[in-house]
Amino acid sequence: MNTLEFTLLIALGSFAAGFLGSLTGLGGGVVIVPLLTLVFHVDIRYAIGASLVSVIATSSGAAAAYVREGYSNIRIGMFLEIATTLGALAGALVAGILSASVIAVIFGLVLLYSAYLANRPKSESTSEGPPDRLATLFRMDGDYPTANGRQSYHVRGIPGGFSLMFLAGVLSGLLGIGSGAVKVLAMDQIMRLPFKVSTTTSNFMIGVTAAASAGIYLSRGYIDPGLVMPVMLGVLGGSLLGARVLARADTRILRVVFGVVIILLGVDMIFNGLTGRF
């Protein structure tokens, strides 16, 4: 296989990953690293570098569609980005110490957890109680558009949300993923934000989090231009197309299928990591 064929195949695989990731809301980033390492036998460090770059591209590309709708909360986003960027720097530094096998096993576990999160039944649990003291201090309470006009919401659990966001940042910097699942978990379950607000704010934060560790990966020589090119362009194209199709697609079956694929990739990553094939 020469470089031209290799590049085209990777672009095609990345396009599919971006398309499915955007349709199912799981993000393309989680399957890029397993795809590159398990299918194309790329070294995991190059794979993580390429994945990180593609995560910045999709997050920033999708943001334009979201911001116009007025769902995201820029104050909550900016406050939590302190935690995610600190975490991302820590994760990128730790990635330089851990062996490829350990990183592969952690990656596999995160894949399994993401598949579980994505298919778990969701219950909207917005907060009805009195305003939270910290949320008032940080001016985080807001409102968002619904069918019945603008609906206001209160934020709570800020220390817990902040801590979980640090973890999301560490995983992003360590594994080259967006950690969207963990970010949404922190905002849905702990901070009690409405779904629309947490998903869009999370997407807004993913690019900044990934940018925090990308500089370190670049300086370490983990970002190879020949590999990044098809991955970045493929994932970006796929996710933009996915966002267009999303409005009129029934994604229930697709989510289950993609969930199964992610579980299989996760098990494979763990197995290969434990048997020292990375």
Added chain:
Amino acid sequence: MEQNVKGTSRWSDERVEEVMGKLLIAGVLLAALVVICGGAYYLILYGSTVPHYRVFHGEPSDLRDLSSILKDAIRLSSRGLIQLGVVLLIATPIARVAFSVFAFARQRDHMYVVFTLLVLGLLLYSFIGGLYQS
């Protein structure tokens, strides 16, 4: 008070988000365009060679730091051009955060100016520090 700030300021949260969205799209499109140009050239030059990603050896030093990437890109090296696109892409969310500092300052929201400067500092530490230390 919050309502009042939103109502009277030209720099309402909605307006800020709209400008941010445009900024992000412009950055991504520019980065993608540079990567496409560099990538096409790369495939013309190296398309028939054998890829080498199975074994990690790290990128050569001229593809790791900002000034060398710029030098490579200016002399139209294909790999240098792709790497310049990557640098532009990484710079896009950083530009968004820098713009937020400005926007929060216009809203006279001093607490969030400080928060945003903190994030910007961490990003620049990684981006510039990382790119020059090697």
